[in-house]
Amino acid sequence: MSELQTLVGKPWKKPPFVQRTWLRWALLIGFVVYLLAAFMTIEVNWARVYEGLERGKQFVLAFTSPDFTSRSGDIWEGMIESIIMTVASSVVGIAISIPIALGAARNIAPLPVYLICRSIIAVSRALQEIIVAILLVAIFGFGPLAGFLTLSFATIGFLSKLLAEDIESMDRVQAEAIRASGAKWTQWINYGVQPQVMPRLIGLSIYRLDINFRESAILGLVGAGGIGATLNTAFDRYEYDTAAAILLMIILIVMALEYLSGIIRERVQ
Amino acid sequence: MPVQDLKGRPVWQRRSGSESLAHWVMWLIGVAIFAYCWQQISAATTWFFVWDAPRIADDIWSRATPPRWEYITQLGKPIWDTINIATLGTIIALILAVPVAFLAARNTTPSRFIIRPVALLIIVSTRSINSLIWALLLIAIIGPGVFAGVIAIAIRSIGFCAKLLYEAIEEINETQVEAITATGASRWQVMAYGIVPQILPAFAGIAVFRWDINIRESTVLGLVGAGGIGLQLSSSLNVLAWPQVSLILLVILAAVVISEWVSAKVRGAII
C-alpha cells in the first residue's frame, strides 16, 4: 500500500523515448538547429516561383489534353527504344545475377567466391544508374547500348543481393535431404535450392523489369537512349502537352506492369 | 500425373505432352523477343566506337587519375546542399504521405469507391516518375536551384512512403482498435491510441529507408540543374575535367556508403 500512497496525487508522465535527459535535449536542439540552417541556405527566388505558378497551372491543365499526335514519331521511337532496352537488359541482368547470387550466398559458396561476388554486388549497388550511364556513354558513345549495359549492371546488384538473401534464409533440411541422396553440386542446386527460391526469383525479376522501365525513361537525359531524350526536348521547348502525353504513357505502362506482376506473383506462390 | 504408357511400361514425365509443348513455345517466344531486342540495339549502335571502347576507357582512366584532391575545398557547399535536398525532401514527403496512406488503406479510408482510388492514383503517379523527371519539370516551372530539387525529391517520395505505410496500416491488429473504440473514444482518439502506436515502428523504418535512397538520388539531381553536387559533376563533365569528375564520384560513393551505414544503424536501433 505504501507504494500506492507515494504515487497517488502525483502527476504522471509517459516515460520519454530517450531516457537520458541531456541526450534527448541535444538531439532535439540539434535537429531544430539543422532544420533552421538548412532552410537558411536554400535560396528561393520567390518572384521566379510566383512567375512559375502560371506555367505550373498550364502543365497541370496539359494533362487534361495531352498531345500524342504532333510528335508521335519521336514518342513512338523513344518508347520502343525504352521497352527494348528494358527487356534486353532485364534478360541479361537476370541471367548474370543468378550465378552471382549463388556465389554470394554464404551457405552455398566457399569464402573466396563469396567475397568476390559480394564485392561485385557492392560496387553495382553503390553506383547510381545515371552515373554509370554517363561513364558508359563516354566510353561506348551515344545510343541504347550504353543504356542497355547500365540497366544490366544495375539489375545485377539489385537482384543478386535479394536473391542471395533468400537463398541464405532457405530451409536447410530440404537441401540436406537432396545432398544426402548423393546428388552432385549442380543436381543439388537444381533439386534442393531452385524449387525453394523460384517464386521469389520470379517475383523479383518482374519487379526489376518494372524498375528498369522507369529508369530507362531517364537514361535518355544523358544520351543513353530511350524516351528520356524526347521528354527532355519537350520540357526545353515548353511543350507541356507532349510532355504530359509521355508521362501518362509511362504511368500507364508502370501500372500495367504492376498489375501483371501482381497476377504472376499470385500464380507462382 | 503425367505418366505415359510406353510399350507396356509406364514412363514418368515431369510434364504431359501438351504442357511440355506449351513450355517450349513460351521459351521460343521469349528467345525470339530477346533476339529482336538485341538486333534493334545493335542496329542503333556505332560498332566502331564499341571496338574502340577499351582504348577510350584506358584514355579516360589515365586522365582521371589521380583525382584533383584540392578541388574538395569547393565541394563543401554542394555536399551540404545535397544532404539538405535529401533530408528536407524526405520530411516534406513524409508529412504529405501520412494522410495519403490513411486515405488509401482499406481499413481507414473514409470512402472505398471515391477517395481510395484517388489516393492510389496519387501513389502510383508519383512513384512511377523518376525524381530526375520531376526535377526537369520543376525547373521548367519554378527555375533551377536547390528548391526545385527539394520539391522533386519530396514528390517522388510521397508515393513510395505512402505505399509502404498504407500496407503497414492494413496489417494492424484490429482488436486493439476495437478495444479503444469500445471505451467511447472519438474517431481521432481511436487513431491516436489504436492505430498510430501500431504503425510507428514501420513509419520510422520507412523514413530512414527513404532518406537513404534520397541521398543517392539527390547526388545526381544537379545534372539537370536542381542543385547539389550533381551540378559540379555536370560542369566538370562539360569541360572534360576528368580529375575533378573522379574526385566527385569518390565523394558521391562515400556519401552513399555512409548514408547506407547510418540508415542500417538507425533501423537496427528502432526494431
Next chain:
Amino acid sequence: MLRLEKLVKTYKTGDQALKAVDLDVPEGQVLALIGPSGAGKSTLIRCINRLVEPTSGKVYLGDVELTGLSSGALRRERRRMGMIFQEYALVERLTVMENVLSGRLGYVGFWRSFLRRFPQSDVDEAFRLLDRVGLVHMADKRADELSGGQRQRVGICRALIQNPALLLVDEPTASLDPKTSRQIMRLICELCKERGLAAIINIHDVALAQMFVQRVIGLRLGAVEFDGLPEELTPDVLTTIYGEEDWEATIEKVDDESEAAE
C-alpha cells in the same frame, strides 16, 4: 438495467448470428453466456455496444435506447459499458499506464489525450486500480512485456476506469492457463461485487462459469436455449445447448461429473 428486445443480427453473407434475442439483466447481476462456437455469443456482446451493428431490435441501457443513437451519443453511452477481450487487446506498444488511461478517452478531449495530460483524478484512479490488481510496479512497462494473466488484469483496469455500469466480457480466459483463468474470473466477479456492476461474460468453460456466476444463459444457433441458475445446468440441458456431437470436446469436466453421477 440492460434490456435486449428482439435483437437480430444477419451478416452480409446471409448468416443469421442472432435470432430475436430477448434478455433482461438486472443491476449488479453477473451472468455467464455459454454456447458452442458460432452460437453468436461474441456477436451478442458486440451488438450491445454496437461494435457490430445489430440488424434490428432494441437495446436499452437504463432508459437509453442504444440502437438509434447518433455516433456522438453512442460514444457517451459506450463509456458506461466496459469491455474486456479474449486476446486482451491491449495496445501493445503503449505502456501499461497509457493502456489503463485509454479507458478515460471518452471523458477527455482529443488534445489532452494526445499529449497524455489526463486529469489528476484519472491518474490517481489508474494507480488505485493497478494496485488493486497487483500491477502498480509495472505502470511504466510496455504492454508487450507482460505475461498473459498480467495483460488481462490491465485489460480489466482499462474497463473499470471507465466507471461503467456494465461489463461486457468476451472470453476472458480463452488464452490463459487453468490456474490464471480461475484467478482472472475470481477477480472479475469480486470487482463486480465491490462496485455493484452487472456483467455479461462469454465463456467456453462451463465448469468455470458455474463456479462464479449467479445466472447462466445458454445460446444455440443465435437463440436463447437455457436461462437459469448455474445449478440447473444438467447434462441434458448441456446436450440441448451444445448438441450431441460436440459434447465431449467442449465440456470435458462436466462430462466427467455426469459419468460419476451415473
